[in-house]
Amino acid sequence: MTDQVPAAENLSPTDEALSVLQNQFPNAVRRDDRDGYSGIVVDPARLVEVATYARDSLGYDYLSSATAVDYLGKGDHLEMVYHAYRTTGGAALVIKAQTDREAATLPSLTPVWPGANFQEREAYDLMGIRFEGHPNLKRILLWEGFHGHPLRKDWKEPYYEQEQKPFDSRWPNGRVVRSEEHNPYGKNVQYPDDFDLDGYTSPAEAAVYEEMNLGVDIRSDLATERMVVSLGPQHPSTHGVFRMVAQINGETIQQLEPVMGYLHRNHEQIGERNTFLQNMPFTDRLDYFCSLSNNLGYAIAVEQLMSLGARYQPPTYRAEVLRVLMAELTRIVNHMVAIGFLLNDLGAFFTPMMYAMIERELILDFFEAVTGSRMMCNYMRFGGTAMDLPERIRGEANLVNDRVRDFNTMEFLRELILERLPRAVDQINEYLTTSEIVTNRCIGVGVLPRADAIALSTAGPVLRASGVAYDVRRAEPYSIYPELEFDVVVRDHGDIYDRYLVRIEEMIESLKILRQILPKLEETQGQPFFAGRGGIYSPRVPAGESYGRVENPKGELGFYIVSDGGQNPWRYHVRAPSFINLTALERMSKGYKIADAVGILGSIDIVLGEVDR
C-alpha cells in the first residue's frame, strides 16, 4: 500500500500543455476558448501525433474518457473529447478534435491509447463518427443494421414527443396519451421509408462472428480445429445479459470478443431530454449496486458546472459527511457482492453469495430508512443531499420475524460500522482467502500486466491489482477525502487473486474511513444538509462543460456534461468503469482456459446497467 501525493498545481494542465504543444506543432493546436470550456482543440490531421506526444513527453499515459458531442446548430460539427490523465495524479488534459457532421471521420487513437477501443466504437455507433485505423469498427451497443445514429441531435426516437422535459402534455396540462397510441405499430418502433421486408436478412448475428478466425491449426501432426463458443446473453455467470464470443482451440481461448448492448437502455439520450435534476434518479440505475455513489458522481459534475456561475453555494460540511458515509457503505456492499459473485463463478455456488447478501440487507435497511428506497436511493442533490438522517430506523418494511425494528440511527450505525461489518469482512477473509478453491483457481490466472492495465484504461480494483496506485480519491480529491486518513490499496500480480485481495483490503480501508466519519456525523448533527434553498427543481447551470469523476467501487465513474445554459444538458455522457474495464477482458483471457474466462469476468466485476447504459 502506498500513499499518493497529488501533483503540485500551479499551472493548469491546459496552459502547461499548450506552451509546449504550440511549439511542437505550430498551427495544429489551439486553446478551446469557448466560455466555460477548457482544454485544447487539435487539428484532426495531427491528432495522433499530438496524442502520442502528450502520452510520451507530457506523461498523460492514462486515457480516462473519450466521447463525442454533436454541436448541431452551434457550429454544426461533431467533436470528440478525450480526457487524459497522468497516473501519478493531477487534473486532466482535455483534447478535442472536430469533424464535419456529414462525412464524420477522425483518426483512431487506439494505437496511442488502446483503451479508446470500445469508446470509439460507441462514438461510431451512437454518433456516426468513423475512426480511421480502428481495428474493429462496428456497432457496439446497438446491432449491426440499425438505422441511424441515435445520439445525433437530429435523430428522433419512435416515441419522440419534444426536445425537452417537462413535456407539455404532462405539465402543466396533464393530458397524457400513451405513446403507443401515436405509433402505427403500437410499439416503440420506426422504419426508414425505403425499408422493404421482402428478401431482408438481418446482418446483426453474422457481424458478431465476423472477426473470428476459424480454421484448422496443425501442430506437428496433430490437427486441431478452432471453434467458436458463445456464452450468454443468458448465462448464469455473465452477471446479467452480457455475452462473450470466444474462439477456442481445445479449451484454450485464442480470441475473445465481448458482445454487449443487451441492456442498452438509452441512458444518455434520455438524459439529454431530462432536466438536470431529473437525471439524478436515472444515475441510480447505472450501477445498481452503487446508486449512492453514482449520485455523488453526477452531483459533483453538475456542481462543477454550476460553480462557473454566480450565486453558487458549495455543499455544506454536513452534506459532505453524509455523502462520504453513503459512498463508503456502498463500496462495502459492492465489494461484498462482487466477491460473492466471483465465488459463484468459481464454482462455490451461492453459499458465499448468501453471506454477502446478509450484510447487504443490513446496509440496505439503513439506506431505506434514510432515502426511502432500498436500491434506487436518489439521495444526492446539487449542493447537498435530499434529506438528513432520520432519528430512528424503524418501519414495517423492516419487519424481521414479525417484530417491528426500531433503533436509534446513530446506535445502529455504530453497531454496523464498529462491530457487524468488521466481523463480516473478517469472516469472508477467513473462509475464502486461503480456501483451496480460491487459491487454485485464482493465483496466476487472468494476468493483466501493469503497462497493459494503464494502456487499456482500466480503473478501480482492476487497475490497482496490477500495481498502479491510482485512486481518484487521492489522485484528484473531491468531497472531504483529503481530510480522511486511508491508504490506496495496491497489489502487483494483476491476477484474479490480487483483484480479490484488493477488494477485501478496500473494504477494510472503507471501514477505516467510516470510523472517522462517525464522530464527524455527531459533531455536525443538526447542521444544514443542503446549501441554499431547499427544493430547487431546476438549478441554474451556466453554459460550459465539466467532467466530474469519483472513485466508484468498480472504478472511475465520470460524467461529462455539456450545458448550453438551458434547462437540460446538451450532452450527458457517462464514463462507465465496468464498460471500459471490459476492454481488457480479451487481454486477460487469452491463453487461459474457457472455464477461467468466467472467473476472469467475475474478477472484473461488471454490472450491465453501467456497461450498456
Added chain:
Amino acid sequence: MTDNGKDFLRELHDPEAPVPPELQSSVAVTSFGRLLSTVYNWGRRNSIWPMAFGLACCAIEMIATAASRFDQSRFGMEVIRASPRQADLMIISGTVTKKMVVPIVRLYNQMAEPKYVLAMGACAIGGGPFKEGYNVVSGIDKYLPVDVYVPGCPPTPQALLYGFIALQKKIDQQMLTNPNSVPWYGRGPSEAVPLPILGPDVIDPRQAHMLRRRAGAAGQEAAASPAAESDLEAEA
C-alpha cells in the same frame, strides 16, 4: 393424454353438478376431474422452478428474494435453473431491450409447458423509466403472454413474494379438464411465438403485413401522387 381420455375426464367433470346446501361448507371437490386437478395443481404450485435469468436492476432484488432473509424456497421455488428446458417460470426481471427481446422470446419458446411469465418491475411491465428510449421494448407483454405483473422500481422482495403467491393462486384455478383454461391442456401442440428480427429496428413477424403494406404504399406514392397519404398514417 389421448383425446379419448380427455373426453372421459370432461364427462367426469361437471361443474354444474348440484351440491346440497347443507353440504356446501364441507364439500370442496365435486368431481373426479376437479380432484385430479387439485392434486395435480398442489404439486405444481409448490414446485415452480424459476429460470436463472436476470435482466437489470430488478434482478438484484430477485437475488435478494432468493437469499436468506426472504427465502423464496418457502414456496418451493429455490431450484433456480439456468436452462429453459427445466424451468417453469420466467421472471422478466428488468428492462427488455430490442436487442434482448430476441433471446427472450427464444428462451420462452424453449421452455417446456406448462410455463409462466412474471413481469417484474415497471420496465418489464411497460418500459418503466426508460420507456421512451429508442432501444427499449415498452413491456414484455408486447411479445409474450404475461401471467403476473409485479409493479415497482424495483419491486421489493416482499412484493415479488406476493407476486409468487398470486401465481400460485392462478395455478390453483387451472383445470386439467378444461382445455380452454390454459393452452397446454387443449388439443395439439401450442404455437411458438415468432422470433423478432433485428432489422433497422426490431421487427415483430406478426406485424410483417403492416410493414409490407407500408412499403407498397410508399412505392405507389413515389410513382403516382406525392400527396397521397399512406394507409398506415390513415390507420394511425
